[in-house]
Amino acid sequence: MSPPEASRPARLILSRLDTPIGEALVVTDEDGVLRAFDFADYEDRMRRLMRRHYGEQPIAEGEVPAELVHVFGRYFAGDLDALDALEMRTNGTLFQRRVWAALRTIPAGQTLSYKQLAERIGSPKAVRAVGLANGANPVALVAPCHRVIGANGGLTGYGGGLHRKRWLLVHEGAHFAS
Amino acid sequence: MSPPEASRPARLILSRLDTPIGEALVVTDEDGVLRAFDFADYEDRMRRLMRRHYGEQPIAEGEVPAELVHVFGRYFAGDLDALDALEMRTNGTLFQRRVWAALRTIPAGQTLSYKQLAERIGSPKAVRAVGLANGANPVALVAPCHRVIGANGGLTGYGGGLHRKRWLLVHEGAHFAS
DNA sequence: CGCGGCATGGATCTCGACGACGACGCCTGC
DNA sequence: GCAGGCGTCGTCGTCGAGATCCATGCCGCG
Known part of the structure; x- marks a missing residue:
């Protein structure tokens, strides 16, 4: 069901990669596989996440792989x-x-509420926990946490800033409130 | 009685400094004051100690200050x-x-047993604890932990290797068994 | 003597318990 | 509607208890 924990x-x-919504951070491993994707204005949080998942290991600067x-x-x-x-490869708890x-x-163009997502993974009442796990997602866009919105259709929150969540949903042609 | 805890x-x-008993590691702070002295073959332990006392702070390479x-x-x-x-400046617990x-x-040329040292600091029964603290001494030679030997006159142990303890005591003209 | 066993005390590590914290959702009362 | 309160549940940080580790010393036994 959920992918196995990624090895160290x-x-x-x-x-670093330029995008229409600002510079993005791309972290890859020795196989060129994606380990993290985030926006440059949140580099601190991204590094904290990497430390949590992979230890004190230093991170070298490099070029974005051509395929990416x-x-x-x-x-x-x-x-x-x-x-x-x-x-993509991620560490984290089983729940995450x-x-x-x-x-x-x-799918792109659609959205889900936190509640529906909680139901989909078989923990219908773990609604806020799903929100937490969403916020701890190391791989934005690829694991499309921006497609999860409030039950009333509002945008609630987004780790990369609400303006980016709005931009992405418009870009994908999804419907959401206000 | 005991010096205050050194600031971060x-x-x-x-x-690095050449000595008759092998290359030594010298760690100084921004004032040129000694924070650690150890032998190069135990660099790992020395770094672990520094981390324990001063956190993850990186350590730059440099020249041994002329006075030292x-x-x-x-x-x-x-x-x-x-x-x-x-x-010298050290961190560590009050006991240490x-x-x-x-x-x-x-004084150079004399020795003390672990027991006598324990008595001297007012904890006559903390004999093994004194041994532990001795082993955690970051400033070899300057805090002369090599002058502490067993109650029966034997050398017991030394963080830099027994051969160095023996060499130092001979150099200082101290008496010890075998 | 030499050896084994044991008391002794501080530091460190490991675990488990506990509390606080949310990128929510629902119900209530105006 | 809308503001406020509360249930819910996985994480993470913190704290404290307990076990372990030793650069010992001493006693008792062969």
């Missing part, structure tokens, strides 16, 4: 499903990995 | 009291600092 990477490489440049470029250019097949896996079952 | 240093500088080169040189050349006036301060009251 031999190396972590941090690179290509795939994110397509997504922002309007090919909304471009990220669906992209491999369940939530993050469930996120990828929401 | 602004900077730590690690330098001079003073250690004199000690190894036979001026056995050359280190007596040297300033009491032990380390008491070490400096043992």
Whole structure:
């Protein structure tokens, strides 16, 4: 159901990618597989997450792998499903990995409420916990936590700033309140 | 009685010094005051100690301050009291600092047993604890933990290796068994 | 003697318990 | 509607208790 815990990477490489909504941080491992995606104005939180998941290991600066440049470029250019097949590796608790896996079952253009997401992973009452896990998602966009909104259709919150959540949902043609 | 806990240093500088008993590690703070002295073959332990006392702070490489080169040189050349006036700063628990301060009251050429040292700091039964604190001494030579030996005159143990303890005691003209 | 066993005390590590905290949702009372 | 209160549940930080580890010393036994 949820993917297995990812092994401790031999190396972590941090690179930076320009997007229409600001500079993004891309962390990959020695196989070039994505370990984190976040926005540059939240670099502190991203580093804290990496430390939590992988220990004190230093993070080297590098280039964004060509395949990732290509795939994110397509997504922002309007090919909304471009990220669906992209491999990602995450650590985290069983519950978190369940939530993050469930996120990828929401197609672009659609949204889900925190409640519906909680039901989908079999813990119908763990609504706020789902919110917490959403906030701890290391791989924004690829695990599309921006597609989860309040039961009343409002945007509630987003780790990258509400303006980005709004932009992404508009970009994907989803419906939401105000 | 025991010196106050040293403040967190602004900077730590690690330098290396040749001695008749092998390369030594010298750690100084931004004032050039000694924070650690150990032998190069135990660099791991030294770094662990620094981390414990001063946190994750990185340690820069640098040159041994001229005064220290001079003073250690004199000690190894036979001026056995050359280190007596040297300033040092240590962190650690109250008990540890009491032990380390008491070490400096043992003159070169003399020895004390762990028991006598325990009595000297007012905890006559904390004999093994004194041994532990001795092993956690960050400032070898300057806090002369090598002058503490077993009640039967044997050398027991030394963080820098027994051969160094033996060499130092011979160098200082102290008496000990076998 | 030499050896084994045991008391002794501080530091460190590990665990489990506990409390606080949310990117919510629902119900109530105006 | 809308503001406020509360149930709910996984995380994380903190704290404290208990076990373990030792650079010992002493006693008792062969």
